[in-house]
Amino acid sequence: xxxxxxxxxxxxxxxxxxxxxxxxxxxxxxxxxxxxxxxxxxxxxxxxxxxxxxxxxxxxxxxxxxxxxxxxxxxxxxxxxxxxxxxxxxxxxxxxxxxxxxxxxxxxxxxxxxxxxxxxxxxxxxxxxxxxxxxxxxxxxxxxxxxxxxxxxxxxxxxxxxxxxxxxxxxxxxxxxxxxxxxxxxxxxxxxxxxxxxxxxxxxxxxxxxxxxxxxxxxxx
Amino acid sequence: xxxxxxxxxxxxxxxxxxxxxxxxxxxxxxxxxxxxxxxxxxxxxxxxxxxxxxxxxxxxxxxxxxxxxxxxxxxxxxxxxxxxxxxxxxxxxxxxxxxxxxxxxxxxxxxxxxxxxxxxxxxxxxxxxxxxxxxxxxxxxxxxxxxxxxxxxxxxxxxxxxxxxxxxxxxxxxxxxxxxxxxxxxxxxxxxxxxxxxxxxxxxxxxxxxxxxxxxxxxxxxxxxxxxxxxxxxxxxxxxxxxxxxxxxxxxxxxxxxxxxxxxxxxxxxxxxxxxxxxxxxxxxxxxxxxxxxxxxxxxxxxxxxxxxxxxxxxxxxxxxxxxxxxxxxxxxxxxxxxxxxxxxxxxxxxxxxxxxxxxxxxxxxxxxxxxxxxxxxxxxxxxxxxxxxxxxxxxxxxxxxxxxxxxxxxxxxxxxxxxxxxxxxxxxxxxxxxxxxxxxxxxxxxxxxxxxxxxxxxxxxxxxxxxxxxxxxxxxxxxxxxxxxxxxxxxxxxxxxxxxxxxxxxxxxxxxxxxxxxxxxxxxxxxxxxxxxxxxxxxxxxxxxxxxxxxxxxxxxxxxxxxxxxxxxxxxxxxxxxxx
Numbered sequence: 102x103x104x105x106x107x108x109x110x111x112x113x114x115x116x117x118x119x120x121x122x123x124x125x126x127x128x129x130x131x132x133x134x135x136x137x138x139x140x141x142x143x144x145x146x147x148x149x150x151x152x153x154x155x156x157x158x159x160x161x162x163x164x165x166x167x168x169x170x171x172x173x174x175x176x177x178x179x180x181x182x183x184x185x186x187x188x189x190x191x192x193x194x195x196x197x198x199x200x201x202x203x204x205x206x207x208x209x210x211x212x213x214x215x216x217x218x219x220x221x222x223x224x225x226x227x228x229x230x231x232x233x234x235x236x237x238x239x240x241x242x243x244x245x246x247x248x249x250x251x252x253x254x255x256x257x258x259x260x261x262x263x264x265x266x267x268x269x270x271x272x273x274x275x276x277x278x279x280x281x282x283x284x285x286x287x288x289x290x291x292x293x294x295x296x297x298x299x300x301x302x303x304x305x306x307x308x309x310x311x312x313x314x315x316x317x318x319x320x321x322x
Numbered sequence: 323x324x325x326x327x328x329x330x331x332x333x334x335x336x337x338x339x340x341x342x343x344x345x346x347x348x349x350x351x352x353x354x355x356x357x358x359x360x361x362x363x364x365x366x367x368x369x370x371x372x373x374x375x376x377x378x379x380x381x382x383x384x385x386x387x388x389x390x391x392x393x394x395x396x397x398x399x400x401x402x403x404x405x406x407x408x409x410x411x412x413x414x415x416x417x418x419x420x421x422x423x424x425x426x427x428x429x430x431x432x433x434x435x436x437x438x439x440x441x442x443x444x445x446x447x448x449x450x451x452x453x454x455x456x457x458x459x460x461x462x463x464x465x466x467x468x469x470x471x472x473x474x475x476x477x478x479x480x481x482x483x484x485x486x487x488x489x490x491x492x493x494x495x496x497x498x499x500x501x502x503x504x505x506x507x508x509x510x511x512x513x514x515x516x517x518x519x520x521x522x523x524x525x526x527x528x529x530x531x532x533x534x535x536x537x538x539x540x541x542x543x544x545x546x547x548x549x550x551x552x553x554x555x556x557x558x559x560x561x562x563x564x565x566x567x568x569x570x571x572x573x574x575x576x577x578x579x580x581x582x583x584x585x586x587x588x589x590x591x592x593x594x595x596x597x598x599x600x601x602x603x604x605x606x607x608x609x610x611x612x613x614x615x616x617x618x619x620x621x622x623x624x625x626x627x628x629x630x631x632x633x634x635x636x637x638x639x640x641x642x643x644x645x646x647x648x649x650x651x652x653x654x655x656x657x658x659x660x661x662x663x664x665x666x667x668x669x670x671x672x673x674x675x676x677x678x679x680x681x682x683x684x685x686x687x688x689x690x691x692x693x694x695x696x697x698x699x700x701x702x703x704x705x706x707x708x709x710x711x712x713x714x715x716x717x718x719x720x721x722x723x724x725x726x727x728x729x730x731x732x733x734x735x736x737x738x739x740x741x742x743x744x745x746x747x748x749x750x751x752x753x754x755x756x757x758x759x760x761x762x763x764x765x766x767x768x769x770x771x772x773x774x775x776x777x778x779x780x781x782x783x784x785x786x787x788x789x790x791x792x793x794x795x796x797x798x799x800x801x802x803x804x805x806x807x808x809x810x811x812x813x814x815x816x817x818x819x820x821x822x823x824x825x826x827x828x829x830x831x832x833x834x835x836x837x838x839x840x841x842x843x844x845x846x847x848x849x850x851x852x853x854x855x856x857x858x859x860x861x862x863x864x865x866x867x868x869x870x871x872x873x874x875x876x877x878x879x880x881x882x883x884x885x886x887x888x889x890x891x892x893x894x895x896x897x898x899x900x901x902x903x
Contacts (some may be wrong), residue, residue: 120521129623
């Protein structure tokens with residue numbers, strides 16, 4: 102459980118730091134009027150959807166931390182057998198990195214109102230991500246063919262579970278991506294999709310980071 | 323102003339006109355709150371009936387043979403799970419959270435109204451899935467509300483066919499619903515507060531609900547993780563939690579799983595869950611006490627800090643539920659210590675409630691009675707918690723009725739008293755009518771004294787070593803005849819309390835039609851929800867302009883003022899008399 106406790110410590114630390122900055126030490130019964138409200142600047146920077154996404158990502162991080170905690174706890178028992186990960190997981194990783202790069206590019210283009218680049222990079226993101234998911238399925242097939250079934254041992258079960266869960270989160274991302282792409286294809290201007298693209302960018306980078314952590318843990322154990 | 327724009331952003335409210343968009347597929351936080359509330363209370367009534375059946379069996383095993391041993395376990399399980407998750411969590415966060423957050427912080431609605439609506443319907447789906455398990459082959463699961471593997475999914479445990487699957491799926495669906503709602507509550511508090519509403523000017527109800535939601539968002543994934551892994555164990559034959567095991571005389575295909583892993587995951591959710599229910603209750607009770615004692619809450623900042631501190635600490639005490647599972651003694655020491663530390667901020671809150679009452683102008687109206695009743699039951703249940711937090715005391719008491727008494731006092735009776743108090747308190751705002759005061763007082767006294775006579779004797783049963791989870795106690799040598807008589811007495815009290823709740827429902831429904839019309843602010847409260855232009859508030863809450871907040875939420879009996887409360891939206895040099903409604 103050390104992974105999740107570590108994560109919780111970070112979350113609690115961040116929240117307390119944030120609360121500190123929000124002046125939880127002030128004496129609200131002394132101050133009067135509305136001048137004490139300091140949010141004017143902060144409010145401009147952070148749209149509601151972005152805050153919502155960040156909180157959602159905190160929830161998802163909690164979920165993955167718990168799975169990783171469970172993985173480590175199970176691993177510490179003495180009958181652990183490790184899995185030989187298929188080599189082309191490296192190729193998949195490269196695909197996901199490409200997806201992240203193209204969505205980053207896309208966000209830059211959206212900022213510069215370059216709708217043409219937005220269109221191409223958005224499509225590229227979808228293609229790379231789809232290829233990644235396809236590759237993950239192939240990896241599953243590979244393992245199955247080699248006789249490493251889901252039920253064979255806990256390490257296998259964890260491998261399928263962790264990769265599957267990560268894939269599901271990407272599929273969720275693709276759903277939002279497809280809505281954004283449809284709007285871009287329908288010919289809206291960049292201002293109308295800028296926020297969506299930015300949200301997609303955050304989500305894709307996040308899932309890439311999650312994948313790298315998961316892949317690292319799976320490889321090293 | 324940036325703020326007003328912010329609070330209003332994305333809130334181009336299209337006011338619905340048809341009955342369906344107004345009351346069924348509604349995106350108005352107030353309607354969703356009522357939907358959550360009614361669903362949660364209805365399912366709670368089911369759980370109440372289950373407990374009555376169990377008490378009949380325990381109190382009069384020879385007279386009533388309504389339920390078989392299998393059913394007893396199924397009812398225990400369903401009673402526990404429904405009460406903790408589908409009633410209390412849903413009611414405090416989905417019900418009160420939805421109703422109070424936007425009104426108390428001066429917003430027009432939640433920031434994601436559509437998601438909010440979806441949250442309710444997904445919650446309803448989870449309830450339907452759970453209730454469906456009563457009607458499938460084998461009935462609902464009888465694994466106990468903690469669902470410990472391996473027994474939870476092995477044949478021989480009631481409901482191993484379908485009940486356990488439906489339970490796990492229903493929990494997963496509930497968590498999805500909660501996450502949608504929770505994202506809304508947190509983001510709304512962060513983003514949609516009206517101008518002048520700094521964090522430290524928020525009423526404690528909002529603080530409690532807000533912190534509890536954050537806990538829920540971080541802790542419910544643990545339940546989701548364990549539900550997913552157990553479903554895979556049951557359906558696809560993986561062995562996350564299942565060791566090599568012989569079941570009903572046959573070697574199963576499981577092997578290599580760790581049941582203790584499940585316990586860690588479950589209680590990593592399970593302990594914060596206690597505070598997910600308790601923190602909103604703490605917050606609401608603070609507001610009730612302050613309002614009806616006409617006095618500012620004692621130590622507002624301490625109250626806020628205590629809520630935050632309890633929230634943080636609640637994540638590092640989980641293993642105190644697992645002392646009997648066996649653990650490294652140093653871990654036991656660590657978790658006992660953290661458990662005792664969490665009593666400090668909790669005690670601060672109790673002192674502050676009592677000190678709020680000290681020399682206050684106490685109005686013993688119905689909500690106030692419930693709030694004061696809560697202080698009694700909570701202190702009682704909290705103190706027995708300190709006993710049980712110690713490993714050496716917990717080990718002999720853990721499987722006895724002492725634990726049943728403890729958690730029903732602290733997590734059953736206490737939050738339910740707050741729920742009743744809160745419903746009575748906000749009833750005039752929600753419905754626009756006053757409830758019947760006399761009937762409410764009867765309801766309080768009978769419930770308060772009744773629940774005490776259920777749970778106080780259970781502590782003594784626990785000291786005698788009467789084990790919990792048993793279907794019948796005949797022929798057990800160390801249990802004296804007097805304990806069995808006590809059990810009959812407890813059953814009579816329990817049935818009495820269950821029946822008395824009819825008073826509450828009659829009062830609520832009768833007053834809805836025939837109650838006296840309520841004024842906008844019948845209690846003379848300072849918080850924003852009492853300052854709405856209409857009662858009950860209409861869609862959009864505030865008319866053309868959002869209220870501006872100029873002061874904290876507890877300006878009661880300010881020296882030198884003509885009236886004994888100043889609403890939050892009254893400017894500094896204004897005459898509060900003009901705002902009297």
